Amino acid sequence: MTRYDESDLRRAAAAGIQAPSMYNSQPWAFRLHDGAIEVLADPGRQLSVADGGGWAMRLALGAATFNARLALAWGGTPADVMLLPDSARPEVIARLAPGRSRPPTYLERDLYAAIDRRHSNRDPFWPDPVPADVRIRLIEAARVEGAWLDLLVGMTALTGFSEIAHSADRVLRRDSHYQAEMITWVDTESAYDGIPVGAAATVGEAQDLLPQRNFGGRRRAPGRDYEPEPLVGILGTGGDRKLDQLMAGQALQHILLTVTDAGLASSLISQPIEVPAARDQLRRSLGRTGFPQIALRIGYGHQGHPTPRREVADVLTG
Template structure:
């Protein structure tokens, strides 16, 4: 096989649209050109306030790229990837061309099967600890995509992260434009994009260690506090160029799919990444020369449901 066809494009796009994005804005498009599948940013769906730099678009784009790669590999038609192949076309994030046909690996099959099941779980998790072997799988998943994943161990590290994250959350809550933009992506009922109110976390309470976005204003059930000592992970890359952020998105998605495949739950904490001063403080607290790109809360939780996505037809370009 030397080229991808329309069926391959639709198969890859159907998996790619299941990627996460800030406020489920789904800022991507896909097209078939000269037998290659291309992933593009959709500037019309870039969040003007929350993502003025395009960081979140590139993280989401990277996650979509990883899903497309896995879908193609699981079908026996793995792709060779080039990121940002044409600098004259800045919205073109990646080009996937057919590599040599081969049977998929067990990991590719398992992670591709996890794509439709993966979702953010913003509810309190159970206190059961994540076992060491699962933790190691997550670290290796990030490393497989040229990222790194630091697991914060002990209350000293957790408390330091929580202070940074809560401070960043307060900055964003005071930003009227940010809050108004988030409200436009919050829906009372099911919709093909945005966040459903029921998918949001319960109202924050003083004892909560970590911040949660205020998608909803409902109280939690009695006895359903958030876990007192959560497993928090920080994912990052060696640099912070646009290409690094596309790499980060792929590493993030491989970690999230590994979480799902391991029977774990996860929610993302992006507030300390969105606020530049908090991000730099987080980097220094980790002792890393690279840049943090996302923080994650990982554990065992009550299964939820994936959010809606737009139809494949709506994300294809000529």
């Protein structure tokens, strides 16, 4: 019977830690158990104010699981994945058991190679439109992971989303506890987590269509405005259980790596999901059943700024 070993575990964890997480909090751990690799939640890294219900943590864990899947497939033994495999052990988010050995597909190779190049880009994008064939790839990346991706088309849809996003952003800015928690994760000079000021968005201006996190006081260069018609995607799932949110995290990472592989940049917009009234308004504006889980801004630009990561040894547990 095939079993994963320590080298597989380290490869999977090295890929997993490159996943995105709110404030770069990195709420994950990895271990080898009975020849399978388990992805674990690290509750000590859950954001108590911004993510009291664990939604953002589960998206991050789903994204880390997708990266680990790619690493194992690249190694020649793709995983059979079971999410929330044991109700008696709720900290176990995913169990990756060895599947049938085979060479990685071209797509798996390409997406695995994109892991280290994927970084959020919160700066203005270039005005070049995202090609139709890439848009199709992004929609398909969500679909194969059991999620859906709606790409907003036209200024009417974009303006509607802008109003919802700015309204949610104002609610969060007025919450002093929320702002205090966010500040603790920004420019901490940490070598292994948090968001350095260089990776933050520039200070927002009145003409900006989309809100940006107030992570720092960095000003944009004169004449370097945000794109007037950004490509915005809304990623969602049919349900809103913990399982659905983990599936959304896998779909999110599949989309982000597809974006990177296509030579594009991206950033995440979570404010409309964090505020329940805004999330419900967004759901109704899309005219579909299901639950929005995250919004993405996609376009041409630089690859973005790397954020620090913990060492592999620090995320391995017995």
